[in-house]
């Protein structure tokens with residue numbers, strides 16, 4: 223297989239050298255600007271609500287390029303997230319935030335560069351001393367670590383709540399039915415929907431459906447949790463309950479979390495760090511208090527003002 227082909231309109235990145243035996247260092251070291259502990263000291267070694275001990279892996283985007291047709295959405299994007307860190311992506315519509323989550327979820331493939339999750343490339347796999355685009359089996363293995371909650375819930379409409387929560391743990395993780403049911407019951411209890419176990423999605427409010435979707439993501443015990451505008455499809459009175467649930471999850475678990483939201487108070491509460499995007503690039507990053515109270519860049523100020531006015 224040839225080395226990674228950069229798109230024609232982008233300078234080719236330097237060859238991506240897989241480390242000796244194709245194993246780069248274990249969890250990506252946090253960059254100097256990444257706090258190791260949140261100010262609240264909320265990182266706990268205890269198992270999170272998903273029952274898994276240990277921090278989620280670090281994530282690193284290395285010169286990542288994504289194009290849709292002739293449009294370059296991400297142009298050699300570099301950033302990293304420390305193990306267990308909670309990072310929120312903000313920025314104007316179309317700046318590439320959802321695309322970043324979809325690349326991590328392997329719903330989209332990179333057109334250049336490499337995405338690392340912990341010590342393994344997500345988008346590529348080592349072969350013959352080079353990194354080559356990942357095959358389906360590699361993607362399937364990597365995907366198990368990553369859970370995503372979508373704006374539109376994406377529950378299976380023809381399955382009841384219990385089956386929505388047990389289907390993938392049984393099929394993908396190989397749990398026995400009893401184990402999966404036990405896990406589902408525990409999670410439904412946690413999200414306050416134990417009494418809806420037999421309901422179908424259409425019988426639930428949007429807020430309840432989103433809680434089920436959160437429980438379903440956690441049922442896979444992901445080490446990375448991606449949240450994409452999870453409250454923007456909800457009626458205003460349902461937003462608080464879902465946000466409170468996610469605040470608790472962020473506080474109590476050690477997953478690495480990436481969140482896209484237009485809710486700045488929510489972003490402030492759950493993030494260790496905020497990345498401000500514009501046209502596929504990071505224009506500013508920092509702890510939430512810095513970004514929201516003293517943004518350095520005019521584009522960040524303009525964006526925050528526009529969000530406040532909306």
Ligand SMILES: Nc1ncnc2c1ncn2[C@@H]1O[C@H](COP(=O)(O)OP(=O)(O)OP(=O)(O)O)[C@@H](O)[C@H]1O
Pocket residue numbers: 290291295313314315316317318319320321322
């Ligand atoms: N499947 C696709 N096909 C074509 N273009 C796409 C596709 N997905 C995203 N795009 C384009 O990529 C750009 C970035 O989209 P993306 O959804 O990542 O932005 P965003 O910052 O998440 O925006 P928003 O805040 O509105 O959700 C946009 O111009 C969008 O139209």
